[in-house]
Amino acid sequence: MSVGVLPGVGLESLDAYRAKVALQQPTWPDAGALAAATDELAAAAPLVVPAAADRARERLAAAARGEAFLLQGGDCAESFAEAGALRIRNKVRTILQMAVVLTYGASMPVVKMGRMAGQYAKPRSSDSETRDGVTLPAYRGDMVNAHAFTPESRIPDPARLVQAYRISGATVNVVQALAEGGFADLRRVHEWNQGFMRNPAYARYESTAAEIDRAIRFMAACGADFEALQTVEFFVAHEALLLDYERALSRIDPRTGAAYDTSAHFLWIGERTRQLDGAHVEFLSRVANPIGVKLGPTTQPEDAIALLDRLNPAGVPGRLTFVARMGAGKVRDALPPLVDAVRADGRPVVWVTDPMHGNTITSESGYKTRRFADVLDEVSGFFEVHRSLGTVPGGLHVELTGDDVTEVLGGSEEIDDAGLARRYETLVDPRLNHQQSLELAFRVVEMLRR
Ligand code: PEP
Numbered sequence: 001m002s003v004g005v006l007p008g009v010g011l012e013s014l015d016a017y018r019a020k021v022a023l024q025q026p027t028w029p030d031a032g033a034l035a036a037a038t039d040e041l042a043a044a045a046p047l048v049v050p051a052a053a054d055r056a057r058e059r060l061a062a063a064a065r066g067e068a069f070l071l072q073g074g075d076c077a078e079s080f081a082e083a084g085a086l087r088i089r090n091k092v093r094t095i096l097q098m099a100v101v102l103t104y105g106a107s108m109p110v111v112k113m114g115r116m117a118g119q120y121a122k123p124r125s126s127d128s129e130t131r132d133g134v135t136l137p138a139y140r141g142d143m144v145n146a147h148a149f150t151p152e153s154r155i156p157d158p159a160r161l162v163q164a165y166r167i168s169g170a171t172v173n174v175v176q177a178l179a180e181g182g183f184a185d186l187r188r189v190h191e192w193n194q195g196f197m198r199n200p201a202y203a204r205y206e207s208t209a210a211e212i213d214r215a216i217r218f219m220a221a222c223g224a225d226f227e228a229l230q231t232v233e234f235f236v237a238h239e240a241l242l243l244d245y246e247r248a249l250s251r252i253d254p255r256t257g258a259a260y261d262t263s264a265h266f267l268w269i270g271e272r273t274r275q276l277d278g279a280h281v282e283f284l285s286r287v288a289n290p291i292g293v294k295l296g297p298t299t300q301p302e303d304a305i306a307l308l309d310r311l312n313p314a315g316v317p318g319r320l321t322f323v324a325r326m327g328a329g330k331v332r333d334a335l336p337p338l339v340d341a342v343r344a345d346g347r348p349v350v351w352v353t354d355p356m357h358g359n360t361i362t363s364e365s366g367y368k369t370r371r372f373a374d375v376l377d378e379v380s381g382f383f384e385v386h387r388s389l390g391t392v393p394g395g396l397h398v399e400l401t402g403d404d405v406t407e408v409l410g411g412s413e414e415i416d417d418a419g420l421a422r423r424y425e426t427l428v429d430p431r432l433n434h435q436q437s438l439e440l441a442f443r444v445v446e447m448l449r450r
């Protein structure tokens with residue numbers, strides 16, 4: 001492996017990022033409390049082990065070759081209050097249900113990955129928020145401050161780093177138990193999908209659902225080992241935004257001497273913090289996990305290649321994922337030059353579409369929302385671009401929840417502007433609800449067939 005710090009170099013070499021500009025960091029009010037929190041994290045057990053991060057990298061290498069498809073999904077911002085078993089279960093269930101549909105549609109293994117167990121820090125477009133003439137510091141995620149609009153709750157508190165770690169540990173534990181304990185049994189996930197199809201709103205997907213049903217009966221008739229299909233591999237991922245947290249959870253892999261960020265299997269750099277000479281790129285260039293970078297519509301081909309040079313100079317398969325979030329109106333123009341440049345370069349990259357972040361609007365009633373139709377259109381554009389260039393569409397990155405919220409407009413159950421108020425719960429960006437997520441999976445199957 002030629003990514004990460006060299007064997008024997010030690011964790012200190014990760015500190016090179018400290019000499020660079022780190023955008024979107026909180027101003028912690030108390031250096032002593034910060035040091036106490038990061039010392040505690042530095043001595044704590046890892047949330048994931050390096051060998052599991054290596055497995056994620058191998059799966060991603062397959063996605064880059066067109067032999068697997070990546071599904072990344074979860075909240076825009078997780079919250080401490082909603083880290084209970086039921087919410088986790090609903091999210092995992094939604095991802096598993098989508099994965100069965102996509103596995104059938106793509107005829108490929110689906111790599112399942114939650115935006116979970118660490119998605120607690122958010123970049124914000126403004127440092128402050130004003131409501132009714134009152135201005136307070138912006139909410140930066142539960143890892144930093146609290147969402148309630150009061151002066152006390154918006155003060156960054158380093159103790160939240162430790163709380164995020166503990167809650168993430170409990171989340172990983174539940175996620176792995178669900179993935180390994182029969183909850184993920186193919187027959188059971190299939191039954192859930194049949195339950196979804198009982199709603200007449202989804203009649204359009206009946207033939208695909210019937211085909212999946214026939215495929216599963218065929219497998220059974222052939223004597224497929226369903227016992228072996230009771231467990232799945234499930235990875236966790238989040239935006240590596242708060243470098244105090246990521247650095248404190250980094251460890252040397254005793255097998256090889258390489259450094260890993262053990263806060264998650266996969267980490268990504270956001271659109272706002274991907275400066276080539278910035279602290280985030282510097283930090284993640286030195287850990288051996290598979291990593292991603294979000295690419296917005298202003299990205300130039302030379303930016304993509306420079307990121308490749310910084311983050312995967314040796315072209316290690318599965319090491320680097322580019323998550324394009326262009327917007328439905330831009331993806332068909334903005335994405336081809338980037339894909340083309342990377343193809344010409346030759347080093348492998350997993351191309352993933354995030355059809356959420358380029359399609360955020362404010363509804364007439366004042367909610368931050370997205371149109372389901374725009375989400376579909378961007379995914380469709382992503383597939384069209386890859387089809388026309390002969391390159392590999394490697395995956396899908398979505399903000400979703402397993403619950404019945406009303407945050408994204410449209411879908412066959414037609415959430416309209418007035419309907420958003422019914423159950424709008426997100427702390428930051430609007431998420432597809434359970435039904436919209438499944439519907440997206442069925443639509444992707446239709447796109448794969450075009
Ligand atoms: C996000 O994934 O929630 C996010 C902030 O995305 P981006 O960096 O693409 O804006």
Ligand code: MN
Binds near residue numbers: 076077357399428429
């Ligand atoms: Mn978001």
